[in-house]
Amino acid sequence: MSALDPDSLRRPLDLPLSPDAGASLDRDETDERPSRDEGTIRGRDDAEKLDQYLLRRWRLDGDIEARQELITMYLPLVRSLARRYAARGEHFDDLVQVGAIGLIKAIDRFDLDRGVELTTYATPNIVGEIKRYFRDKGWSVRVPRGLQELNIRINKLIDELVPKLQRSPTINEIAQAAGVEPADVLEALETSQAYNSVSLQSSLGGEHSEEEAMLIDYLGQEEQNYDVMEDRTVLAPGFAKLDKRERTILYLRFFEGLTQSQIAARVGISQMHVSRLIRRSLEKLREEIGDLEEPIVPEPGDAAGVHGVN
Amino acid sequence: MTDLVALEFPAHPSVLPLVRMVVGGMAARVDLSVDALDDMHMALEEIFYASREHGRSRCRLIITAETDALTVQLGPFASMHVVDRLAEPTCSLVARVVELQVLPDKAGGVSIFLTKRREASGP
Helix, strand or coil, X not given: CCCCCHHHHHCCCCCCCCCCCCCCCCHHHHXXXXXXXXXXXXXXXXXXXXXXXXXXXXXXXXXXXXXXXXXXXXXXXXXXXHHCCHHHCXXXXXXXXXXXXXXXXXXXXXXXXXXXXXXXXXXXXXXXXXXXXXXXXXXXXXXXXXXXXXXXXHHHHHHHHHHHHCCCCEHHHHHHXXXXXXXXXXXXXXXXXXXXXXCCCCECCCCCHHHCCEHHHHCCCCXXXXXXXXXCHHHHHHHCCCCHHXXXXXXXXXXXXXXXXXXXXXXXXXXXXXXXXXXXXXXXXXXXXXXXXXXXXXCXXXXXXXXXXX | CCEEEEEEEECCXXXXXXXXXXXXXXXXXXXXXXXXXXXXXXXXXXXXHHHHCCCCCEEEEEEEECCCEEEEEEEEECCCHHHXXXXXXXXXXXXXCCEEEXXXXXXXXXXXXXXXXXXXXXX
């Protein structure tokens, strides 16, 4: 990600301010600048007063330096929140910069009349901005936000419809449940192809990564069948390159005959995720076979015939 | 009910999303499940890659939606090497979840037919 534009720290976001924002404030309160010492209870009160003072200076007088000071004061909060997400494969500094955007939005949108502390308002803004970053980063090509959201909604709907219908839902059923056209469902499903495969080491959601189960924990329950898989000599060269979990998924789908939805239910992931894992495994197999084989040169005029396969 | 769509497109992976969309649209007419559609997509992609490696610059598809089945015809292929490719692991895997037939065509080549039927327990 590119470095945060230093000017963005000085430039107000292009957000509409309510005409009477802060109008009820007593300007006399802003005359004296409170000191900030967070080490005592009195210090916290002073810190809150300082926030209010700076927010008023910014919102009422347009004092850009007050805004800058608020941003600087709350960057430790941003760093603290960004640290929670640092183990998810993104650079910590990038997360801090994304979080800082959330902080700036919070400062610019803060309603002085609400009577809440800036930290209370800023924290969900910062976390939300970081989460949005992860959501957007998960897509290997740019997919419009609306389609991403529909894809996520459809993903959930499929998971809800499978147990309800006791089978995989059709496009039309999903469209009806989502209140969209079948073409929209197809388009949203297609966007899942653009979604980066999730690492097996990745967590399955939530914010407390140390307490979370990882995807890898839900796989690998069919170990007794690996030998059977390896006996399938026709598949052996490529399968040797797959990890055990990928072989498990392929085994369940292609040899046990479980549907993607059934595999999803068994391993505790979504049908779309199963689909992605199967595709990734097939891709690995294809690449492995491609590496092993000599390229085939077409033979013009090769005789045609009838060949039944399967 | 029989609907038919014919596609001819460059044998390049970048075109696959478009192909998947068209096949998906036809699958919706048959009321195939998303699982069945995904099987068809994967099978189609594997055959696509197998035939592409054979040096073809263009692909032809005929997608047929019938009352309870979706069939995608790939080809015709002039060379039998594409048939050899079907024995490869990825093709043999997907052949486990779709009906796959190789049939001669009138021009002396072969075409590959992939069929996915609507589940008996379906809507």
